[in-house]
Amino acid sequence: MTTLTIRQMAHASGLSAHTLRYYEDIGLIDPVRRSASGHRCYSEHDQRWIAFLLRLRATGMSIQDMLAYATLRRDGQQLDSVVRRQQMLQQHVLTLENRLAALQDNLSVMRDKVVFYTELASTLQADAQPDSTGAAHDPITLSTRLEPPA
Amino acid sequence: MTTLTIRQMAHASGLSAHTLRYYEDIGLIDPVRRSASGHRCYSEHDQRWIAFLLRLRATGMSIQDMLAYATLRRDGQQLDSVVRRQQMLQQHVLTLENRLAALQDNLSVMRDKVVFYTELASTLQADAQPDSTGAAHDPITLSTRLEPPA
DNA sequence: CTGAAGCTTCGAGTGCACTCTAAGTCAAGC
DNA sequence: GCTTGACTTAGAGTGCACTCGAAGCTTCAG
Known part of the structure; x- marks a missing residue:
């Protein structure tokens, strides 16, 4: 109410x-x-x-597609309309599943890149202040990391 | 090459x-x-x-943000730039993680709705041809399903 | 040698989904 | 009784990311 x-x-x-x-x-x-x-x-x-x-x-x-759905919805329990809505949603679910997979893939690439940049940043920082941590300088770390992954 | x-x-x-x-x-x-x-x-x-x-x-x-990233990339290994890119990507990853969660939530609602419509369709079909399957008619199935979930 | 592809500048057009303005009327709450 | 919010129609404007076209030239592949 x-x-x-x-x-x-x-x-x-x-x-x-x-x-x-x-x-x-x-x-x-x-x-x-x-x-x-x-x-x-x-x-x-x-x-x-x-x-x-x-x-x-x-x-x-899209608004177009939502409009199509909204229009079908006005038919209430009419079999045709129910089936069409079911098909529309089914199709949409498939689209979303693909998008989800793509998103997960992109996400994993970006996470790797964040790690890469984080490591690169600390390497560069260590280079700028060679003895601040007391650790030995490791030139291999820098030289093997010069190229970004993508 | x-x-x-x-x-x-x-x-x-x-x-x-x-x-x-x-x-x-x-x-x-x-x-x-x-x-x-x-x-x-x-x-x-x-x-x-x-x-x-x-x-x-x-x-x-957005193109704006990609532009900002591309501009930073021109600085190569400059610490400042590397840190900024790392931050941008980190932020983007967080955004994507939220979007991923939202997408999964939406997806589960839509899957439920697909199931609902599928069942409703077969109920309606059974109603239209009451004895085609030989199964007994179950009025409860229909009456309990009159309202869509959303 | 010719047709397809590439180059440039530059501006206009497209599609989407709003978003806002204007102008004027009506109604509810303090 | 006055401010605030709601209503209407109708049209213009916004922002994004392309997308296209024209004009006029050069160049490459078959």
Whole structure:
């Protein structure tokens, strides 16, 4: 029963009031119920839908595609529509799985590079102050590290 | 020693020749060595850098930030520059780790939803053809599934 | 020798997703 | 009763990262 004003909805969602109206305009959000004075009251149903929209958006789905999904959703329990939504989401999940794998790969390369730069920095620092640690200078460390990994 | 023409580099990188020149123009790629006739020859060093740039780009780093990194890279082994690059990458890694976690969360919600829609679809199908499988009709399956999870 | 590819400069155009402005009206809370 | 917030339509502006095109020249491969 907790309905929200546009301001509250904006705050809760992280979207601006502008954007919320914009989403409603283009049909991404169904027409929101109004108070007697014509102000929007976002129902919990609206809130859940917006939360899900944010997940689609956060995972890079275009407004076009979200619109297609939102349109199908209006058909409710119609078999065709349910199947199409299932297919859309399935496809999206596959896309995300690929992106996830790519991200993990990129992440591991970047972590290696961070390690490389960290080591290079301490080597350079040691060179700048050769006897500050009391450790013997090891020229091999520097010479074997001159080239960045990528 | 394998140098590439702009066309080959474009093909290898997935960038257009236009974009490769554009990247060079704005300083994302150092001036590429030229043949006697003035045509670009991408060295292996260039190729490695471009490959890394693509990783930065693929992980959502803005051109501005890549530019900052590319600029630092020109300082070579200067301690300051090395430390700054290390910090930039470290920060980027942290960003990516957050994104990775968010993506995994979103992915699990979407997988659940796919399952929900799959089950709903088969329930609806069973309803449409009540005796096609010979299985007894279970009204609870339908009635407990009327509301989507989000 | 000819057609495809490369070079330059430079500016305009594209697509996406907002984001904001303006102008004017209406309504609720202190 | 006045400030604040909400409403409307309609259109312009923003930022990003390309992306393309034109003009006019040179050069390489078959």
